[in-house]
Amino acid sequence: MQKLICDVIDEHYDELTKLAKDIWDNPEIGWEETKAVAWTAAVLENNGFDVETGAYHMPTAIRAVWGEGKPVVGFCAEYDCLPGLSQQVCSYHNPVVQGGLGHGCGHNLLGAGTLGACIGLKAALEESKLPGTVIFYGCPAEEQLLGKGLMAKNGAFIECDFTLAWHPSTASRDTLGAHTGIEGMEVEFFGTTSHAAGSPQNGRSALDALQLMNIGVEFLREHVTNDVRMHYTITDGGLAPNIVPDHAAAKYFIRALSREACIDTYKRVVKCAEGAAHMTETTVKVTRTGGLYPTLQNHVIGEAIQDARKEIPLSAFTEEELKFADEINRNSPRYVEGETKPLDYEDQHLENRVVYGSTDYGDVEFICPGFQVNECTTASLAPGHSWMVTASVGSSIGMKGMMRAAKILALGAYKIMEDPARLQAAKDEFNESLHGETYVCPIDDSIPWPYKD
Numbered sequence: 001m002q003k004l005i006c007d008v009i010d011e012h013y014d015e016l017t018k019l020a021k022d023i024w025d026n027p028e029i030g031w032e033e034t035k036a037v038a039w040t041a042a043v044l045e046n047n048g049f050d051v052e053t054g055a056y057h058m059p060t061a062i063r064a065v066w067g068e069g070k071p072v073v074g075f076c077a078e079y080d081c082l083p084g085l086s087q088q089v090c091s092y093h094n095p096v097v098q099g100g101l102g103h104g105c106g107h108n109l110l111g112a113g114t115l116g117a118c119i120g121l122k123a124a125l126e127e128s129k130l131p132g133t134v135i136f137y138g139c140p141a142e143e144q145l146l147g148k149g150l151m152a153k154n155g156a157f158i159e160c161d162f163t164l165a166w167h168p169s170t171a172s173r174d175t176l177g178a179h180t181g182i183e184g185m186e187v188e189f190f191g192t193t194s195h196a197a198g199s200p201q202n203g204r205s206a207l208d209a210l211q212l213m214n215i216g217v218e219f220l221r222e223h224v225t226n227d228v229r230m231h232y233t234i235t236d237g238g239l240a241p242n243i244v245p246d247h248a249a250a251k252y253f254i255r256a257l258s259r260e261a262c263i264d265t266y267k268r269v270v271k272c273a274e275g276a277a278h279m280t281e282t283t284v285k286v287t288r289t290g291g292l293y294p295t296l297q298n299h300v301i302g303e304a305i306q307d308a309r310k311e312i313p314l315s316a317f318t319e320e321e322l323k324f325a326d327e328i329n330r331n332s333p334r335y336v337e338g339e340t341k342p343l344d345y346e347d348q349h350l351e352n353r354v355v356y357g358s359t360d361y362g363d364v365e366f367i368c369p370g371f372q373v374n375e376c377t378t379a380s381l382a383p384g385h386s387w388m389v390t391a392s393v394g395s396s397i398g399m400k401g402m403m404r405a406a407k408i409l410a411l412g413a414y415k416i417m418e419d420p421a422r423l424q425a426a427k428d429e430f431n432e433s434l435h436g437e438t439y440v441c442p443i444d445d446s447i448p449w450p451y452k453d
């Protein structure tokens with residue numbers, strides 16, 4: 001089946017790489033991915049999938065289905081970009097549009113590669129005559145961290161026996177370790193303005209309140225578990241030094257490796273805000289902006305993916321591609337002449353490394369068993385969310401990694417679908433790891449509707 005899957009996916013090389021390149025050439029920020037959705041839906045339809053765009057009442061979500069009966073496997077695709085990461089395919093910082101949008105997280109490959117996996121798996125199921133349903137989920141706005149939660153709120157993923165996802169990466173290295181979950185908030189303080197020199201006694205500074213809140217959070221860091229991360233930006237600090245600010249605002253992300261720690265720390269940060277308002281005789285408004293679960297990587301599915309990796313030939317990079325990656329790596333302070341590998345593309349063992357970044361795929365992994373795969377698509381020292389990623393994933397390096405990821409996902413999924421005992425083991429592990437808890441969608445009705453209209 002390995003050969004059939006590889007052949008079928010390779011036959012779609014032009015279609016898949018065109019889709020990935022078109023999305024790269026037309027970067028769209030989360031909730032606005034209309035071109036990516038239209039192009040992705042067209043390729044799905046061409047390949048025999050029953051496609052619904054605007055799924056789950058979300059204009060840029062897709063649900064596309066092929067097959068019948070159990071088991072049901074879901075694949076999570078993304079296609080949104082990031083602000084400020086516009087970049088040409090070259091090895092020095094050279095934006096297409098100064099300050100413009102760019103695929104600095106490689107989601108142009110993510111959606112197209114996932115689609116390739118669905119095409120490969122469909123062919124394998126047709127050939128073997130095994131029953132099963134393949135669902136492609138086009139998931140909006142991953143970078144804004146509540147796309148999949150909102151889909152889940154509207155009924156997505158619960159229909160699956162298991163799910164798979166992948167992410168473009170600096171290395172072909174999968175981990176069983178978790179990503180952190182997040183709780184997000186916006187904080188606003190309201191004070192009383194005054195002339196900062198002439199009548200400061202009449203002012204009640206909203207900026208003072210915000211700074212005292214932030215200092216409270218700095219002291220809070222000592223009294224949380226090691227996995228907790230709290231970070232903020234000040235989005236409004238007043239207008240001029242000689243005006244006591246009557247308004248100040250900040251955005252916060254609170255992360256931790258458990259959902260409980262995220263929620264608990266969020267409540268303690270709110271107390272810092274309330275205390276600061278009390279100290280400064282201002283008022284405070286806290287708006288929860290969203291939340292997501294940590295990831296819960298399934299070991300049984302991870303092992304199936306490792307088995308699939310052994311059967312899928314490594315990406316064959318040319319001298320020219322290795323040279324391009326080496327030139328990108330030279331932008332990093334971590335570069336060591338003669339030691340830094342241009343591309344870290346050889347498969348590595350499944351490890352237990354914790355990832356302190358976050359992904360909304362965590363929500364999906366708490367609904368049914370799942371696993372996220374990493375495949376080498378970028379220069380080995382390209383930092384996440386950087387122009388170096390944008391350059392790599394717009395090049396043939398990214399395309400080759402994407403094609404391999406599609407094959408690994410398709411073959412890994414097939415290995416689970418053809419082996420009921422393996423699927424049952426994945427489910428048993430999932431149920432045990434939940435310790436009796438059930439998924440509670442973090443996107444409640446208080447979260448503002450993210451689409452513009």
Ligand SMILES: [Zn+2]
Nearest residue numbers: 105107142167
């Ligand atoms: Zn990403």
